[in-house]
Amino acid sequence: MNMMDDTGSREISATRAAYLSLREMILIGKLPAGKKLKIEELRTMLNVGASPVREALSLLTSDMLVERIDQRGFRAAPASLANFEEILTLRSTLEDMALRQSIARATPDWEERLVLSHHRMKRLAGSETFEEAHKSFHMTLLSNADSPMLQRYCSQLYDLNIRYRYLAAGGSTYQNRDIAAEHEEIFDAAVAGDAEAASAALLSHYRLTGDYLSTQLGAL
Amino acid sequence: MNMMDDTGSREISATRAAYLSLREMILIGKLPAGKKLKIEELRTMLNVGASPVREALSLLTSDMLVERIDQRGFRAAPASLANFEEILTLRSTLEDMALRQSIARATPDWEERLVLSHHRMKRLAGSETFEEAHKSFHMTLLSNADSPMLQRYCSQLYDLNIRYRYLAAGGSTYQNRDIAAEHEEIFDAAVAGDAEAASAALLSHYRLTGDYLSTQLGAL
DNA sequence: ATGTCAATAAATATCGATATTTTTGAACAA
DNA sequence: TTGTTCAAAAATATCGATATTTATTGACAT
Numbered sequence: 484m485n486m487m488d489d490t491g492s493r494e495i496s497a498t499r500a501a502y503l504s505l506r507e508m509i510l511i512g513k514l515p516a517g518k519k520l521k522i523e524e525l526r527t528m529l530n531v532g533a534s535p536v537r538e539a540l541s542l543l544t545s546d547m548l549v550e551r552i553d554q555r556g557f558r559a560a561p562a563s564l565a566n567f568e569e570i571l572t573l574r575s576t577l578e579d580m581a582l583r584q585s586i587a588r589a590t591p592d593w594e595e596r597l598v599l600s601h602h603r604m605k606r607l608a609g610s611e612t613f614e615e616a617h618k619s620f621h622m623t624l625l626s627n628a629d630s631p632m633l634q635r636y637c638s639q640l641y642d643l644n645i646r647y648r649y650l651a652a653g654g655s656t657y658q659n660r661d662i663a664a665e666h667e668e669i670f671d672a673a674v675a676g677d678a679e680a681a682s683a684a685l686l687s688h689y690r691l692t693g694d695y696l697s698t699q700l701g702a703l
Numbered sequence: 704m705n706m707m708d709d710t711g712s713r714e715i716s717a718t719r720a721a722y723l724s725l726r727e728m729i730l731i732g733k734l735p736a737g738k739k740l741k742i743e744e745l746r747t748m749l750n751v752g753a754s755p756v757r758e759a760l761s762l763l764t765s766d767m768l769v770e771r772i773d774q775r776g777f778r779a780a781p782a783s784l785a786n787f788e789e790i791l792t793l794r795s796t797l798e799d800m801a802l803r804q805s806i807a808r809a810t811p812d813w814e815e816r817l818v819l820s821h822h823r824m825k826r827l828a829g830s831e832t833f834e835e836a837h838k839s840f841h842m843t844l845l846s847n848a849d850s851p852m853l854q855r856y857c858s859q860l861y862d863l864n865i866r867y868r869y870l871a872a873g874g875s876t877y878q879n880r881d882i883a884a885e886h887e888e889i890f891d892a893a894v895a896g897d898a899e900a901a902s903a904a905l906l907s908h909y910r911l912t913g914d915y916l917s918t919q920l921g922a923l
Numbered sequence: 924a925t926g927t928c929a930a931t932a933a934a935t936a937t938c939g940a941t942a943t944t945t946t947t948g949a950a951c952a953a
Numbered sequence: 954t955t956g957t958t959c960a961a962a963a964a965t966a967t968c969g970a971t972a973t974t975t976a977t978t979g980a981c982a983t
Contacts, residue, residue, distance in 0.1 A: 494974085497937065499773050522965070532938045534754055537966085538761050545765025547852065553716050554944060556965060569850050576800060630789050632767065636856065714944090717967065742935070752968045757936085774974060776935060 497531040501539035504529055509548045509559050510642060512649045516562035520549065546639055548646075564703050567647045571693045574640040578621075578689075579682050581637055584628035586678045593627040594674055601670045605663065614645070620666065624673060624685070648692075651699035660691060717751040721759035724749055729768045729779050730862060732869045736782035740769065766859055768866075784923050787867045791913045794860040798841075798909075799902050801857055804848035806898045813847040814894060821890045825883065834865070840886065844893060844905070868912075871919035880911060 505525070508514040525536045540557045543549035550558050585593065600623040604616040618641055625637055665688045672681035725745070728734040745756045760777045763769035770778050805813065820843040824836040838861055845857055885908045892901035 496773050496935090496974095521963095523963090532936095533966090534757070534937055537754070538757055538936090541758050541761035542764060542771075544762060547855075551762075553719050554965070556945095566852075569852050572850070573852060573856075576796070580796060630792070632786075632789050632793060635767075636793075716944095716965090741933095743933090752966095753936090754967055758966090774935070776975095 497535040498538045498542075501525075501529050501531055501535045502542050505539055505543060506546070506548060506642075509543070510645050510649065512646065514559050516559055516646070516650070518559045520557040520559060522556070547643060562646065562650060562703060564697065564700050567644075567696065567700060567703075568693075570640055570643050570647070571689060574637070574644065575686055575689055577633060577636050577640065578625060578685060581625035581628040581630065581633050582673070582682055582685055583678045584630060584633075585625055586627075586673055586676055586681060588627050588629060589676055590627065593623075596623050596626070597670065597674060601666065604666065608663065618642075618645075620670075624669065624681075647696055647700065650703070651696045660695075665691070717755040718758045718762075721745075721749050721751055721755045722762050725759055725763060726766070726768060726862075729763070730865050730869065732866065734779050736779055736866070736870070738779045740777040740779060742776070767863060782866065782870060782923060784917065784920050787864075787916065787920060787923075788913075790860055790863050790867070791909060794857070794864065795906055795909055797853060797857050797860065798845060798905060801845035801848040801850065801853050802893070802902055802905055803898045804850060804853075805845055806847075806893060806896055806901060808847050808849060809896055810847065813843075816843050816846070817890065817894060821886065824886065828883065838865075840890075844889065844901075867916055867920065870923070871916045880915075885911070 505514070505520075514520065520540060522533050522536055525540075526533055529536065540549050541551065544551050544557075548560050550560050552558075600616070600620045604613070604620040607613045607616045621641060622634070622638060625634055628634065665684065668684040669681055669688060672678075672684055725734070725740075734740065740760060742753050742756055745760075746753055749756065760769050761771065764771050764777075768780050770780050772778075820836070820840045824833070824840040827833045827836045838858075841861060842854070842858060845854055848854065885904065888904040889901055889908060892898075892904055
């Protein structure tokens with residue numbers, strides 16, 4: 484038993500812990516868009532030294548969740564309607580690309596992972612962990628594309644979008660639509676290998692959410 | 704008062720200096736793909752402390768030029784034929800998108816910036832600074848797209864591609880083709896507002912370079 | 924030979940202190 | 954008022970030292 488399984492009780496680094504905490508806080512809006520992120524403040528808030536905080540913030544820069552200005556510190560990335568629409572456009576293009584590649588390379592294994600992630604998402608509807616399952620479902624759809632960079636972009640853009648959902652409605656924009664049916668439609672088409680239908684359903688899913696959020700975000 | 708007179712320009716932070724140096728070294732292959740990047744080694748090489756080095760490496764993670772493994776340090780991003788082709792595909796899609804947006808929003812100002820960057824690139828053919836001017840020309844083509852994130856992605860992908868040019872041929876892959884004519888064709892179409900022709904010329908430009916590099920990169 | 928284990932070496936990660944830069948604000952002049 | 958200057962305060966950036974973790978080595982048993 485010399486191989487350690489790091490899903491278990493492995494120690495996590497202070498930097499990674501800080502990264503995850505800060506990321507979460509920015510996504511849900513606890514650290515509001517545009518807010519100055521002072522090292523000392525975060526240092527005490529997270530109980531770590533300045534180095535891990537700075538490193539975590541540098542990493543978050545890669546996710547476009549934090550802006551870094553040389554010699555002038557860090558701030559949570561600003562939010563705007565234009566930025567939201569930019570994210571939506573890029574997401575549509577890149578996820579469309581990834582979904583089509585995924586479907587074109589369909590395998591039984593992918594199909595099974597899809598079934599599983601779809602099931603879990605339905606099961607967790609309304610629960611604390613739905614958000615996680617929802618992202619997992621969408622990423623699984625794209626996961627067969629054999630393009631790590633494309634998937635990284637899609638994952639990044641997905642997260643950036645989450646922030647706007649929280650900005651618009653405290654995280655729950657799923658009140659007035661039959662989200663489950665929309666997911667079902669994407670899922671069915673993907674499993675059936677119908678790239679056109681799957682892509683259309685996915686883009687419509689995003690456009691509906693996008694249009695709704697746009698109206699809510701007027702204040703920005 | 705300060706140690707160095709930096710040709711009159713603003714004093715640069717150690718982190719930023721380290722970032723720029725390391726980036727350059729990775730792009731031109733002085734730090735080879737996959738190489739372990741030891742903090743102490745870089746620290747002495749760059750004459751700075753460990754913190755700026757770590758921070759610079761964290762930032763380079765965002766550019767996908769450095770990989771970070773928790774508790775196990777950093778390494779220059781590995782290179783592979785598959786990765787190169789992934790970059791080419793993504794670049795083609797995203798630059799096509801950006802170029803069409805740029806042309807659709809054409810203004811006299813953009814036209815003038817285009818003329819200038821094209822002229823400068825021609826002027827600097829064969830010189831030390833051609834690479835810089837070449838990137839500037841390509842980025843100017845896309846710069847009118849009013850989509851900062853798209854431009855960031857395109858710039859990132861452009862840089863990642865540079866690395867493969869150096870890997871394949873020490874930086875000069877421009878021997879057997881009339882690169883100037885290819886640029887001229889893109890430029891003319893863009894200025895004429897012909898999105899179809901410009902996009903076709905741009906994609907062909909990338910495909911020709913890509914095909915050539917692919918043959919050179921067999922060793923990977 | 925081959926694999927395990929513990930001691931050692933090496934490297935990473937982190938902290939606390941300090942240097943540097945930017946920001947603030949009060950005094951003063953136009 | 955409005956703008957300028959400059960010292961104090963605040964915040965960022967950086968360093969050097971240390972704690973923690975991972976990698977290496979060689980003795981020893983199989």
